[in-house]
Amino acid sequence: MLVAGVLDGQCAREMRQALLAAARACPGGLALDLSGVREGDLQGVAALVAACEAVRAAGHPVGLVAASAQMDGLMVLTGALHLLIDHLDVGPDDSGPPA
DSSP, X not given: OEEEEEESGGXXXXXXXXXXXXXXXXXXXXXXXXXXXXXXXXXXXXXXHHHHHHHHHXXXXXEEEEEOHHHHXXXXXXXXXXXXXXXXXXXXXXXXXXX
C-alpha cells in the first residue's frame, strides 16, 4: 500500500480506516510503502504506529518495504521503526539468507 503526501496527526482516523481496509483485502499481509510521504511529524508517526497495531490486532501482518528519507529519520528518532515491521515475504526471490 502506497502512503503519500502529508502524514500528520490530522490523518490519524483516515490512516487507521485505510490500513484496516487494505489489510482485509490482503489477508497474507500488508506491505507499506512510505516513499511518497513528503512531509510528516511526530503525531503522524504515532498515528501510523497506532494504525499498524490495529491491523495486527485484527490478525494481519504489516511490513514496511520503503520509506522517504524524512520518514526514515522520524521513525529512527522516535524509536518507532521496530513497531512498524513484521516479516513479510514480498518478493518471489525471497528465499532466505545465502547458504
